[in-house]
Amino acid sequence: MRVCAFCNKKFFILESSKRRFCSKKCMNKNFNLQNLEVRICPICNKEYAIPKNFRNMTCGKVCGAEKRKMTRNLGTEIKSKLGRKIMPKKECKT
Numbered sequence: 001m002r003v004c005a006f007c008n009k010k011f012f013i014l015e016s017s018k019r020r021f022c023s024k025k026c027m028n029k030n031f032n033l034q035n036l037e038v039r040i041c042p043i044c045n046k047e048y049a050i051p052k053n054f055r056n057m058t059c060g061k062v063c064g065a066e067k068r069k070m071t072r073n074l075g076t077e078i079k080s081k082l083g084r085k086i087m088p089k090k091e092c093k094t
């Protein structure tokens, strides 16, 4: 029995193995957590965390598909949209 270094769940593993995680999922999550950055999805303007070395421009598969669709249909329009820096919404304080 060994304890997963990410989710602290106990799991069975050969003594000789050097694995520290119960599953590939935990391994990936642990790796990703070490170098996450926050980006803003150009499709839905939502903030999302993503490993710095990932090239994803969107928050998820749905927006990724949407972006591909838009890129195909209106190539130039989406490019200019992505090029513009998205500013966070300002709250009105009166």
Ligand SMILES: [Zn+2]
Binding pocket: 004, 005, 006, 007, 008, 009, 021, 022, 023, 026
């Ligand atoms: Zn785990």
Ligand SMILES: [Zn+2]
Binding pocket: 041, 042, 043, 044, 045, 046, 058, 059, 060, 063
């Ligand atoms: Zn999105």
